[in-house]
Amino acid sequence: MKQPNTLLALALALTLPFVASTTALPAAAQTASQVVAASPFIVKPYLQIGRHPGANRLQLMWHTPDENAQWVVELRMSAGVNWLEMEAPQMTHMVIAGLAPRLLHNSSLTHLEAGKRFEYRLLKNGQTVFQSEAQAPKSATQDYRFVAFGDVGAGTAEQKQMAQRAWLSKPDVVVVPGDIVYEYGLVTEYDKNFWPTYNADQVTGDGVPLMRQVPMFTVPGNHDIDNRDLNRFPDGLAYYFFWDQPLNGPTGVEGGPIVPRLIANEANRRQFLQAAGDAYPRMANYSFDYGNTHWTVLDSNPYVDWTNRELQDWVARDLADSHKATWHIVTFHHPGFNSSNEHLEQQHMRLLAPIFEAGKVDLVLNGHLHNYQRTYPMTFKPNKGKNGTLLVGGKDGTVVRGRVVAGRWTLDKSFDGKTQTHPQGVIYVITGAGGKELYDVDQHDAPDSWQPFTKTFISNVHSLTIVDVSDKALKIQQVTADGREVDAFTIGK
Secondary structure: OOOOOHHHHHHHHHHHHHOOOOOOOOHHHOOOOOOOOOOOOOEEEEEEOOOOOEOOEEEEEEEEEOOOOOEEEEEEOOOOOOOEEOOOOEEEEEOOOOOOOEEEEEEEEOOOOOOOEEEEEEEEOOEEEEEEEEEOOOOOOOOEEEEEOOOOEOOOHHHHHHHHHHHHOOOOEEEEOOOOEOOOOOHHHHHHHOHHHHOOOOOOOOOOOOOOOOOEEEOOOHHHHOOOEOOOOOOOOOHHHHOOOOOOOOOOOEOOOOEOOOEOOHHHHHHHHHHHHHHOOHHHOEEEEEOOEEEEEOOOOOOOOOOOHHHHHHHHHHHHHOOOOOEEEEEOOOOOOOOOOOOOOOOHHHHHHHHHHHOOOOEEEEOOOOOEEEEOOEEEEEOOOOOOEEEEEOOOOOEEEEEEOOEEEEEOOOOOOOOOOOOOOEEEEEEOOOOOOOOOHHHOOOHHHOOOOEEEEEOOOOEEEEEEEOOOEEEEEEEEOOOOEEEEEEEEO
16 A cells, blocks of 8 residues: 655644544544534535634634524533533525525634634534534734635645645634635635635545634635626625625725626626625725734735725724734735736735835735745835826726836845844735745746845745744744745744
């Protein structure tokens, strides 16, 4: 018999005590859940930060066929104590042309103790059909670890390898800076290329049970919500169906500076709006606190007019109102500062750099480029009185492709992240090598092709970002699927 590789063997050893499944497993891997012959799920339970994130609560989502059943969710903080029944789950009917109808279930997990592990289980018509362990979010006084990797759901071998590494990194929370699935943000693409990889029953070469144990939050990328043609793709914009995240961002209406118009007949529009509920369109921009960190999530798709003063003011207020947080991290998909030949012209998010600096942002996380890049700590001043040059294309010359924004940057080259850990300016990290094919491999060993603000450029290997957050430091590592460190630096307070 062929021996498993070292990574997979280690992953199996680490995950077996925590496996939750509704299918038959080896005896050593079974949990207390009752095994059933056929799974009642289309998508098994996965954790979410919810509309109002906090250290004592999480949300749990799962998908089933559209059928009548009584669902009960219970949790307990340790073995041997009584199970506590949660409030009745909410259900949303998802009826989309071309797909079998399904129910989206959402249950609040409350009474959690910050940073502590707990068990939860699901009962269908009185029968236990799923059980797992998980961990409550960390409080502002607790250290935590997050993993970030973008451009992921492509169904590639590399995506699965990076999922293994994310699992082995033992994060408290996971962030995906956009391009969650490829190519059009469809329900069917999630079903094929996302859930099996990040919410598997056990660790195998094809997937890991990450999302049932660790909450993941996401950033909308171009492959997630740029496609607005629901007549061509009725199951598009699935981002608005499958994530439970805050709705505290700026409001917008179709055709305004934030939200492009849907292309949809009456039936497709009605079905989409029913399934999306209040998530559309506001969930594209939001913010929340996790631990001692304030996170700001932005929609950087080129259709958003970031020259709009109201939008800029929202970002500025969000950062100013979070002054009690130790750390400020902003994440969006399209980087403003990029050395790849690919997408070099998409610089529209540079317009927010002065706002980030005034808001004392410590780190910006991006995707979009399928590689890893890190800037020097930097400040940037767009040319006075100018918003750059808008780039348009498409058959009718009206599709916004990006914006070239000229200006002046100041680089802190004294910062080395080791002996000098207090940066003067914002550090921008692109972590888009999470699974899709790599971009600009030829630039890896060609520093003359990099922009002056780029400190590190790694494009010859897939990788993800691991960040350990404490009161005094952000310790950042970039690691490959086999755990090899390709970059590391520390930001101190």
